[in-house]
Amino acid sequence: MxxxxxxxxxxxxxxxxxxxxxxxxxxxxxxxxxxxxxxxxxxxxxxxxxxxxxxxxxxxxxxxxxxxxxxxxxxxxxxxxxxxxxxxxxxxxxLEQAWLRLRPASLPDALQLGYAAGNLHWKVRFDAGDVEVALEAPRQAYLDRVRDLISEGRVAVVGAVD
Incomplete structure (x- = not known):
């Protein structure tokens, strides 16, 4: 037993x-x-x-x-x-921070992206004119918040950063 x-x-x-x-x-x-x-x-x-x-x-x-x-x-x-x-x-x-890299098309677009990131309390860093956003939620949630800037061609999604 x-x-x-x-x-x-x-x-x-x-x-x-x-x-x-x-x-x-x-x-x-x-x-x-x-x-x-x-x-x-x-x-x-x-x-x-x-x-x-x-x-x-x-x-x-x-x-x-x-x-x-x-x-x-x-x-x-x-x-x-x-x-x-x-x-x-x-x-x-x-354990490893994932980053989303966004590239503004112009200085005014960079200001608008930075303003949005600040209002949304995103953790960001900057590299050669690109804005890197620390992914603390699903990637799509960040893209949805700047959808208009992306669809208007004012911000390009460059990719992820390791």
Whole structure:
């Protein structure tokens, strides 16, 4: 006769079947900011290549075991919120920062892109006239925010930066 399975470990695993949202969302980001000051935010650090996985086991920086099982309609990203409850949050962070490179067509376009990036609180850096945006949400979310500048030919998507 076999020994009964030890369910105590499995009972402490947090199942994540959907994402709460992005840390860049104004309201969610505001809540996380205050929680970070209180020391109640846990972090899951993932390799960039693991962001495309829908099912994986991870452990937060504070030892919370999580089983992530997302539907096909959702994907992990840097800044994804896995859990947000009173007194506790779990956020995904990429080990390597991914960057989106945007090239303004002119100085006025650069000013408009910079103004938009500032208002959206994007983390940016500059390289040879290009604006590199730190991807802390899905890439498409950033492109959607500057869609008009791109469609008008005022900003070109140069690509990703390693």
């Amino acid at each position: 076999s020994e009964p399975a030890d369910l105590s470990t499995e009972a402490r695993v947090l199942l994540v079947s959907t994402l709460v949202g992005s840390r860049l969302d104004h309201d969610l980001g505001h809540r996380l900011h205050h929680m970070e000051h209180d020391g109640t935010v846990e972090t899951v650090r993932l390799e960039t290549r693991d962001m495309t996985r829908r099912r994986l086991r991870v452990v937060t920086d504070r030892g919370t075991a999580c089983l992530i099982a997302l539907p096909r309609s959702e994907q992990l990203f840097d800044g994804a919120i896995l859990l947000l409850e009173p007194g506790r949050a779990i956020v995904v962070r990429a």
